[in-house]
Amino acid sequence: xxxxxxxxxxxxxxxxxxxxxxxxxxxxxxxxxxxxxxxxxxxxxxxxxxxxxxxxxxxxxxxxxxxxxxxxxxxxxxxxxxxxxxxxxxxxxxxxxxxxxxxxxxxxxxx
Amino acid sequence: xxxxxxxxxxxxxxxxxxxxxxxxxxxxxxxxxxxxxxxxxxxxxxxxxxxxxxxxxxxxxxxxxxxxxxxxxxxxxxxxxxxxxxxxxxxxxxxxxxxxxxxxxxxxxxxxxxx
Numbered sequence: 404x405x406x407x408x409x410x411x412x413x414x415x416x417x418x419x420x421x422x423x424x425x426x427x428x429x430x431x432x433x434x435x436x437x438x439x440x441x442x443x444x445x446x447x448x449x450x451x452x453x454x455x456x457x458x459x460x461x462x463x464x465x466x467x468x469x470x471x472x473x474x475x476x477x478x479x480x481x482x483x484x485x486x487x488x489x490x491x492x493x494x495x496x497x498x499x500x501x502x503x504x505x506x507x508x509x510x511x512x513x514x
Numbered sequence: 515x516x517x518x519x520x521x522x523x524x525x526x527x528x529x530x531x532x533x534x535x536x537x538x539x540x541x542x543x544x545x546x547x548x549x550x551x552x553x554x555x556x557x558x559x560x561x562x563x564x565x566x567x568x569x570x571x572x573x574x575x576x577x578x579x580x581x582x583x584x585x586x587x588x589x590x591x592x593x594x595x596x597x598x599x600x601x602x603x604x605x606x607x608x609x610x611x612x613x614x615x616x617x618x619x620x621x622x623x624x625x626x627x628x629x
Binding site for chain 2: 407433434436438445446447448451491493495499500501502503504505506507
């Protein structure tokens with residue numbers, strides 16, 4: 404079963420704009436990870452945020468985690484056409500090293 | 515470092531035939547995973563190995579799917595016999611399997627079409 408649910412399912416923005424994707428999950432987690440998937444590079448790890456962290460940055464990416472609401476958001480600033488891809492959140496349960504993926508958000512960045 | 519290797523990249527078979535996929539993880543990665551990704555969905559874990567032992571195969575349809583990881587390195591996933599609903603991309607991933615290094619590295623996947 405899918406643990407995480409991303410919102411929106413699809414997002415289309417102009418190059419240079421910011422893109423925000425949200426993820427909700429159901430059970431307690433050890434960490435939450437975001438992955439990107441496109442036809443050229445397959446599924447690639449973007450960023451990991453642990454359950455005791457609230458915010459994390461990596462380049463143009465900003466991730467927040469609210470464990471009380473069981474939700475996370477991924478912000479991509481100053482988007483580029485190359486950011487066009489599907490973005491998945493994945494949750495890891497305590498001690499399992501297993502990931503449960505959501506259905507993903509399909510992001511289109513228009514040049 | 516070299517990434518996760520998978521072969522073949524594409525496979526087309528008739529229903530009721532058998533098929534096998536191969537995965538070579540990143541050197542030194544103790545944990546290996548097989549996922550099934552149906553079009554429009556996120557990857558779903560089929561089986562997880564720690565070295566050459568199975569950690570979790572609760573979502574593996576064992577009546578038709580089997581997997582092994584000999585010598586704790588390469589792994590094969592087999593489907594026998596295949597059904598139409600097995601059409602999907604099969605992804606292999608590996609990780610160090612430690613609390614400090616949870617990132618999973620994915621291979622390019624094998625796209626299976628069952629006719």
